Amino acid sequence: PDTAATFAEAEVLRSQLETELRWAAHLGLQYAILPPPHAALGTGTSRSSCGYARAVGDLLAGGLFSLAAMEEAAPVALRVPATSDGWRAWNCFRTLCDHHAQLSCALELSVDKTSDKELERWLAEPVRSVILPPSAFLLNRSGYPVLPKKAKALLEKLFRHQVQVIICEPATSAGEHEGLLPRQSYVAQLFQALPPLSQADRFAYTHKDTLQAPLQPLADNLESETYELFETDPVKYARYQEAAFIFFTERKEQGRPMPFCAMVLGAGRGPLVEATLKAAERAEVQIELYAVEKNPNAVHALRHRKRRDGWTSVQVVPGDMRSWTAPKKADVIISELLGSFGDNELSPECLDGAQRFLADDGVCIPTSYTAALTPVSAPLLWANARQGAAGGGVADLETAYVVHLQHAFYPCRAIKDCFEFHHPKSDGSSNDRSADLDFEIEVDSLVHGFAGYFDCVLYGSERISIHPETFSVGMFSWFPMFFPLRHPQYLRKGSIIRSHWWRRHDAHKVWYEWALSEPAPTEVQNPGGRSWPIGLL
Secondary structure (H helix, E strand, O other), rough: OOOOOOOOHHHHHHHHHHHHHHHHHHHHOOOOEOOOOOOOOOOOHHHHHHHHHHHHHHHHHEEEEEEEHOOOOOOOOEEEOOOHHHHHHHHHHHHOOOOOOEEEEEOOOOOOOOOOOHHHHHHHOEEEEEEEEEEOOOOOOOEEEOOOOOHHHHHHHHHHHOOOEEEOOOHHHHHHHOHHHHHHHHHHHHHHHHHHHHHHHHHHHOEEEOEEEEOOOOOOOOOOOHHHHHHOOOOHHHHHHHHHHHHHHHHHOOOOOOOEEEEEEEOOOHHHHHHHHHHHHOOOOOOOOEEEEEEEHHHHHHHHHHHHHOOOOOOEEOOOOOOOOOOEEEEEEEEEEEOOEEEOOOHHHHHHHHHHEEEEEEEEOOOEEEEEEEEEHHHHHHHHHHHHOOOOOHHOOOOHHHHHHOOOOOOOOOOEEEEEEEOOOOOOOOOOEEEEEEEOOOOOOOEEEEEEEEEEEOOOEEEEEEOOOOOOOOOOOOOOEEEEEEEEEEOOOOOOOEEEEEEEOOOOOOEEEEEEEEOOOOOOHHHHHHHOOEEOO
């Protein structure tokens, strides 16, 4: 329809398109590739593809491929080149189709001057197929067809997204290595040469792009399966053990009298207790350890481990750390209360309540943690959130989610600190916070929300982090947070997105609010914690 000169001609073309798609649906085809809009080829404007997009969107909304919709993959793909014009045309097309879940793209790789950052945008898009036309290949010195470096790098990353690869046969083969088979062999070798997934990568891969509600350990008791999952992390407890070892060694060198008093708050089923005991053994110090846990089921596991593993220096304390009366002052309080955004599982509130039984010169492990944010383009996550991830209604896009970001693109390199907390706290200041964060967009993008991370200093030089710049390699206890926007924002290169963040509380809950003032003001999301409260009780 975007080639029509008149409305009548456009209606004829629209009817022909509908007939072909209905025939494809009738045949039970699982996948139909649509021709590219003229705007994608640089021969038309975004306006000219509106009728085309409207016609496709109308058919999808009408349930044309309702049977194919039961499959995970989208049944309709728009063919677009991997160029700047191609992305802008695709972005316009899918926006006009209201981000329909059954619409994907078939990405045609070709040799051009598209920048690396522009190519990275496609990693966020629902690319179902990669089309390799004859023009995508170059001949190496031996006369074999290969992909240019940029196209090769993009294809290798898209392999992780389980894309199909469609190789177009050359019309003529001038040399013995220029036919279809050498191209197939080359692509197969690229796939087979992918490095194997690490333990952390394998775990993350099974959770890719899966929206999860953040844990609320104060309001809910965690299941055994959740504890077991976190306890398999090969990095977290090693870092905790090292931090405790540094602390015990320092106290020993200072000539402090033993036994040192350690308190593990939120002990769970005991991995942090075990790490603390091992640290004390390495430092050759005596300790008495209080393991405080409010979950009655986890308390049973702690008592079992105390008997089984001979934890003679451990006293298991059932109850809430905020109301427990400690028999003595602690030299060190150790906790693992962090969430994906640092403070979102209410570590500040818990440790504030427990700080009263810390000695004047006592130490907290962790000593500080900082939440950070950056804009993200994540159309699949945003669409999934909108479809009822938080139970339906306004809450779906006013709730932050824990998610392993796979289909995601970051339109600027900057990751900026948002909220910071230190323990022990020297004053009685509030844990409420606010921050104003500006980001300059480096390439035309559609921003769907913000990715949130934390960086945590345990003690001394030891830290754990999911911040991309300080990431603890091999750790998988936390995935990033995704804070969706109610309405995606289209931003041009060089433009500013100005965001505003609040952490607030009342007697029953803590909550976050967020909004934009540029490129245009938006409503404050989650006001008063109406959609996503974090319970204090």
